[in-house]
Amino acid sequence: MKIPVIRHLILTVFIEGTAFGYASGPAPEQYRNYTKLLDGVTAQMRDYLASHPEGNIDSVRHNLLETLAEGPVASPRWLPARHKKKLTPNELYDLCRRSSLVFGKMDYVSQVDRDSAYSTASAVALTADGICATNYHVISDVVIGGALDHLVKGDKMRFVMDCDGRAYPVTAVLSVDPVNDLAIFKVDPCGHPLTPAPIGIDASPGDAVFCLANPTGAYFHFTDGMVSNCTANLDKRTGQTRYILEITADYGVGASGGPVFDEYGNLAGIVSSTLSLYANPQQYRNFQMSFKQTVPAFLIRDLFAD
Amino acid sequence: MNFKHIIASALVLSLALGTLAQQTPQGKNDSSGMLSKMKEEESVYYAGTDTARYGVRYKMKYLFNKENNLTFKEDRMVLVTPDVSLDMSYEGIGEMRWRAAYPDSKSGDPSLSWRLTPSFYFYFPEDNRQVETYRIMSDEFLLRDTVCANNWTVTTDERTIGQYKCRKATLDKGGRHWTAWFTTDLPYKAAPRDFNGLPGVVLDLCDADGEIAWRFNGLVENLPDSKLYVKFPDRFSKIDPKYFPKIVRIYSLSDNNYIQRSGVADRQKGFYPEQYRPAMGLDACLIDNPIDKD
Numbered sequence: 001m002k003i004p005v006i007r008h009l010i011l012t013v014f015i016e017g018t019a020f021g022y023a024s025g026p027a028p029e030q031y032r033n034y035t036k037l038l039d040g041v042t043a044q045m046r047d048y049l050a051s052h053p054e055g056n057i058d059s060v061r062h063n064l065l066e067t068l069a070e071g072p073v074a075s076p077r078w079l080p081a082r083h084k085k086k087l088t089p090n091e092l093y094d095l096c097r098r099s100s101l102v103f104g105k106m107d108y109v110s111q112v113d114r115d116s117a118y119s120t121a122s123a124v125a126l127t128a129d130g131i132c133a134t135n136y137h138v139i140s141d142v143v144i145g146g147a148l149d150h151l152v153k154g155d156k157m158r159f160v161m162d163c164d165g166r167a168y169p170v171t172a173v174l175s176v177d178p179v180n181d182l183a184i185f186k187v188d189p190c191g192h193p194l195t196p197a198p199i200g201i202d203a204s205p206g207d208a209v210f211c212l213a214n215p216t217g218a219y220f221h222f223t224d225g226m227v228s229n230c231t232a233n234l235d236k237r238t239g240q241t242r243y244i245l246e247i248t249a250d251y252g253v254g255a256s257g258g259p260v261f262d263e264y265g266n267l268a269g270i271v272s273s274t275l276s277l278y279a280n281p282q283q284y285r286n287f288q289m290s291f292k293q294t295v296p297a298f299l300i301r302d303l304f305a306d
Numbered sequence: 307m308n309f310k311h312i313i314a315s316a317l318v319l320s321l322a323l324g325t326l327a328q329q330t331p332q333g334k335n336d337s338s339g340m341l342s343k344m345k346e347e348e349s350v351y352y353a354g355t356d357t358a359r360y361g362v363r364y365k366m367k368y369l370f371n372k373e374n375n376l377t378f379k380e381d382r383m384v385l386v387t388p389d390v391s392l393d394m395s396y397e398g399i400g401e402m403r404w405r406a407a408y409p410d411s412k413s414g415d416p417s418l419s420w421r422l423t424p425s426f427y428f429y430f431p432e433d434n435r436q437v438e439t440y441r442i443m444s445d446e447f448l449l450r451d452t453v454c455a456n457n458w459t460v461t462t463d464e465r466t467i468g469q470y471k472c473r474k475a476t477l478d479k480g481g482r483h484w485t486a487w488f489t490t491d492l493p494y495k496a497a498p499r500d501f502n503g504l505p506g507v508v509l510d511l512c513d514a515d516g517e518i519a520w521r522f523n524g525l526v527e528n529l530p531d532s533k534l535y536v537k538f539p540d541r542f543s544k545i546d547p548k549y550f551p552k553i554v555r556i557y558s559l560s561d562n563n564y565i566q567r568s569g570v571a572d573r574q575k576g577f578y579p580e581q582y583r584p585a586m587g588l589d590a591c592l593i594d595n596p597i598d599k600d
Contacts, residue, residue, distance in 0.1 A: 065549040137564060144560055144568035147553045148445050149545060152569055178559035239371035239592035240559070 034219035037165030038102065041117040044167040045106050045157050048190070055169055055188065057142060057155050064146030067172040072305040073184050074174075078127040079304055082198045083264040089224065092210055095265045097163045097220050099125045099197035100212040103134055103257055104167075106157040115156055117167070122213040122258030123160050123185075124270060125194035126300065130168065130187040132160060132194070133300055134257030135272055136176050139183045143176050160187055163220055168194070175303055179240045181272045182295050183257075184303055197259055199301045200266030203227045203245060209268050211249040213258020225249030227268070230296070245269040245296040260294050269294035341405065347579040351537075358385035358534040361526030362507060363396055364498060365419075369517040370588070372595045378588055380421040383526055384496045385534050386507065391429045391496035392536045395587070396526070397422035398580050403532050423587030428538060429454070429502040431495045436502060439539055440550070442557050443565075443581045444574035446539035447550055456503035458486070467509045467522050475504055481599030483514040499597075518597055558584040 048055060060067075087095065103121040108114070123134040136143070145152060158170035168187035175184040187194075203209065207227045215221055225248030233242045247260060251271050260269040273293045279286035361383045368378045381396035397418060404415035414420070428437040438450040456477055463474035465487060472487035479501075486497070488506040497508035498520040512519035528534045545553070557565070562585065565571060571581055584590060 065545070065552055068552055070552070137561075140560060140564040141568040143556055144565055145570055147556045148443065148543075148570055150568070150570050150573060176556065178556070178561070234374060236374070236376055238590045239374055239376045239594075240590075241592075 032163075032220075034102075034163075034165075038104070038117070038119060038161060038219075040165050041104065041159065041161055041167040042106065042115065045117055045159055045169065046115070048167075048169050048188075049156070052169075052188075055157075055171065057157050057170070058151050060158070060170060060172060061142055061146035061151055062149060064143060064173055067174060067186075068143075069175050073303050074127065074131060075306050076301075076304040077306075078129065078131070079301075080128075080196045080198045082200060082266050086263050087265055089210065089222075092261060092263065092265055093212070093222050096197065096210070096212050096259065096261050097222075098195035099267075100214075100220060100259050101125060101132065101160040101162055102214050102219060103138055104159050104161060105155070106159065108154045108156055110154065117157070117159065119161070119214060119219075119254070121254060121256040122271065124257070124259035124267065125160075125162075125196045126184070126199075126267075127196050128189070128193035130171075130189045130194060131174065132185055132187055133270055134183050134185065135181045135270065135295070136178050136183045137181055138257045139170075139173060139176075139185060140178070143173055143183070146173070158185075162194070166190075166192055168192075177299065179242050180295055180299055182270070182299055184300070197261070197267040198265070199297050199304075200262045200264065200268050202296065202298050203230075203262055203268040205229055207268070208263045209247050209249055210261045210263070211247070211251050211255065211258065211271060212261065213251055213255035213271055215252040216254035218254075221251075221255070223250045225292075228291075243296050243299060244272075245294045247292050247294055249292065251292060267297045267300070269296050270300075271295075341409075344402070344579055351579050352533070352535045355535045355537045356387055356389075357528050358387055358392075358536050359493065360528060361385045361396075361534050362492075362496060362509065363523040363526050364520040365523045366498070367519050367521070368588070368597065369595055370591045370593045376591075378421065378591055379419040380423060380588070381419050381523070382498060382520065384498060384507075385526075385536050386492075386494050386496045387536055388494055389430065389432065390536055390538075391431075391494070391502075393427035393429075393498050395422045395424065397586070398582075399526070399532065399534065403529075406532065421586050421588070422582060423589065424582035424584055425587075427499050429496070429500075431502075434503070436500050437538075438500065439542070440554070440584075441539075441580075441582050442553060443570055443583060444578040445543045445545075446541065447545075447547065447553075448539075448542040449547065449550065454500070454502045456501065458504055460504070468524070470509060472509055473506075477501070480597065482518075482597075484511065485514065486511045517595060554584055554589050558587065558590040560585065 101123040102119045103123040104117055104119040106117040121138040123132050125132050159167045161167045170185050171188050172186040205227050211223045228248050229246035231244045255271045258271045262268045272295050275291040277288045278284055363383045366380045366382045370378045383396040385392045400418050424441040426439045434454045436452055436454045440447045458475045458477050460475045470489040470491040472489045475486045477484045486508045487510040488504045488508045490506040492507040509522040
């Protein structure tokens, strides 16, 4: 009886000692605690509101009809030059994660008398001075409410967070395209210019693409694939056309609005939705494949004109 | 083995029947409960409001997108009183009447176009005044308040539409040549949209290119259980009218789930029986062939 106990003790000390030794040492640089970074956003946003009392989401809603452009949102001069060198996936990740953003919200919860920031989706920086893109459905509650000047109690902020944990409050919605699920908004750079993603040339089926977004529970998640289809779908009831860049790179809930890059590190599109194909569609049974539908980058480029 | 199968099948069948048995009366209760709640809201919202003597129903057809040859169809109606007429969508009242007549039906009225543009055209014959309003959810917008300046030419041509003897009139308006057939067999004055000014009730209206038409589709009765209210809005939105195109674009193109999630639908709950959103209507359409070309 004694020998197994002693062996167990020795093993325990050995294993736990190793574990303690590993945890107490410096982790490789690529291991990042994004949850901790996001926890720091609440304090940043509280500080921002303290110094900018008008910088809340109510003012974004209230000024929406004024800030919403009917045509282009800015001059193309503000867009960064296109990358021309083909990059390895590692190089792409290092370059592109600086432009990829976590999109989030800060609410006041009266039951616990506390406000807290949390992530809801993804976004991408387009200009250094704070113009960003996401999906319309990510920001639709602000737009729909704001259009009729409807304010929501307890709703305090929208923000984006970069890969270093720096948070930027959303200050205006500049353009929306509900048909193509695209929204362009402005954040306050708070003295730190954003790292914008250049807009690439139009991607075609077969082109390699990489998605760098924030599916629920995973921040700055990097996947690869290719363009599987480019479609223009005319709705005969309305005459509206929805353009879809279908890709095979994986993503899920939370990645909405996140960037899809080509192999040069230029923006090819932004995540929009998934469409699941079932053998028995009435019962949602026998899942077969999931189409990944993204917003093509040319729709963003068209919003930058002189 | 066979016995097991029989027992299992019997069990599944009894469970399914039990579920169905529970669902049917529940579904009926939900439907009648919803209808009675709508009636209650309706009586609050329309308290003291005048009702139409009758309504004229039209099939409206419009080639809105020439590039793709796309046509918009909507059931419209003009409600008629001695003092005012009102052109509005028939969809809401049509659907209500269908549900009341066929409470067990799982589908809607197959004769409807299933389009509803929340535009309202009031005409006050005494002042020759035309007022165009628009409702988004529970917000009313005043778009135009003008004197009717239609310079109709009444001809001697006659034809019968339904059982009503009509006379032809023509008008050049908004870059189109219009032909209307109006009758004096029906009382008072009324016309679709802003095509008022004739001494009778317009039953048929179309442009010379055949791109836009309102075709007579029968009369609508004012029923004790389903009244045809002619309500001029109590108040209008304070939002600057210059922003209206932006607002209507957002509401006509946004998915209904997003509108529900925004909380806008809840703010006037209990006071507006018809919280219209323009997504089912003409304003959701990409128009390259406007009705008014000028």
